[in-house]
Amino acid sequence: MNSSASISLSQLYNFKKLSELQHMTRAAKELYITQPTLSLSIKALEHELGVPLFYREGRQIRPTKHGREFYDKISSVLDELDAGIAAVRSHGAPSGGSLSIGTIPTIQHDFLPALLQQFWEEYGYDVRMGFTVEFSLPLTNALKAQEYDLIFASKADNEPGISYLPMLTKRLVLVVHEQHRFAKRDSVRLSELSDLPFASYRPGTPLGNEMRRLFDAHGIEPSIDYDDEFNLTIVIVSNHQVPGIMLDTFAIERFDHVRKIPLEDVPDDFHIIYLAYDKRIFRSRIVDSFIETALRFSPLARKAAVQAGESALSAS
Template sequence: MNLAHLYYFAKLSEIKNYTAAADELFISQPTLSLAISGMEKELGTKLFTKKRGVVEPTENGEAFYQYVSASLRMLENGIDYICEQTGAMNRSITIGSVYSAQGRQWSALLNAFRTKVGPDVQINIMQNTTQGALRNLKRGRNDVAFCGTMGNDPDIESLPIWTQEAALVVNRRHPFAEMESISLKCLKNCEVISYNTDGPIGAELSALVDGFNIDILRLYSDEITLCSLVAANPDTVAIACRSWLLKSFEDDVVVLKIDEAPKDFHRLYMSYRANIAHPQIVRDFIEIARGFDFSK
């Protein structure tokens, strides 16, 4: 097994098709197949199974991919770091983010970053859920991530940046649409939807509605889905984080203040990997974010 084989394995894990993966790697399909077979023989386990024209990582294959992808990214970061020391500086950064984080404050931070480091920096954005963004961060696919948190993780450093308030989203044809604010007591007999229990907002939502005897369908992970379902059904209301995304549906929904909801209902963080030597461009971004005033 060599370094090229690890790149082959990672690409096949991501694309899940031998022909497409071989094309992107600029090798023949038999070469890729032979490399994967050799890895499986060396490791003593199957890494992939074939299902309806695609290949899927086995349980061991998925676990191995997490280590391989993180290792390859660490290697690339190490190469970038050495290049910086010798004058061949890398000028790109990959940022993972949940959709709701990409509002006015986000844009102002990116502008401050470009102003300091220069306009030639390449900023790559990978949109995802909190779980996906943090997973990509640990695998090395993101340099930093703007999202919630899934609890303490010794491999990740998280800097609190701003908070989001909980709000009630109602259809414009709903009786509540004439109100500006509402108590959770009024939702007892309503058809309420909100975030799933195992996501980053699950515990915060449970704490908010505790003691109000509200029956909530908790299946969703983002504000776009919640708003679209409210817009489609006048009888449905949603408890959602107040963000710029809600304004996209203002023709169809009204957003009400929840009397019992604290202003810091949900906290967003900038996270990055701890205990590694980041490339200079990433260090610059983290430094700017640490000193940035997100309250403006």
């Protein structure tokens, strides 16, 4: 007997359809092939298997005992194959499918819910979303490992394979306890912290590295560091004399008796949060659709697009 490698999928699908309809003309019509083509396909399959699969009874085509046994073996396999193809193909559909998204906590209470609402209104609620909340560095590493389709994160250094699209900005503020000597101030300069212990983000993370460059430019250095605003604010509440420099996020609002003070020498749009994807990996249509919605939704992205267009016009 010849190897099963010489049996084609089309032969198996033709056999399955003929077994179910038991009529050559109707089976050929549903398979979108001619009756002679179907007949030759079945004969070739019988030759490969070495047993008869059908016999004629009047105008009907009946499966032999070998045909019935073969149908029982392959029918569920072909159904599972069809289901698998449909599931994967759905990711490329303009609607439906699924998205795996990683996000930093910073945007999960305001920007991200509003963006998702916009996307679902455009593409329907049958698009399934999977979310993971993490910090930027592990999100970036997971994106490169293809654990996510997209992430919202701070921009990491030296990642040429990742495309970063600016989505929104967050201002940097000085957070102090209401008993701190800066508490009644309307603003503070970074240079005023040169002789004070203060808390900020840990170096080695995308945001921490960005902060380190800012602090180096102003000749200051934090004495306490953490990865997020929640833990930084805990330090301030625990030690009334230690201020913290951090992003103005919802995490600060969880605490009583603290004040947020603007920093005079830091622009309000200091920190940018990006939508990022691995540009080396093929993107499904649903992923591209989400990116397109995000670019239309984000005022910062729209502004960047206008500036890019103006730059292109001036260059020409």
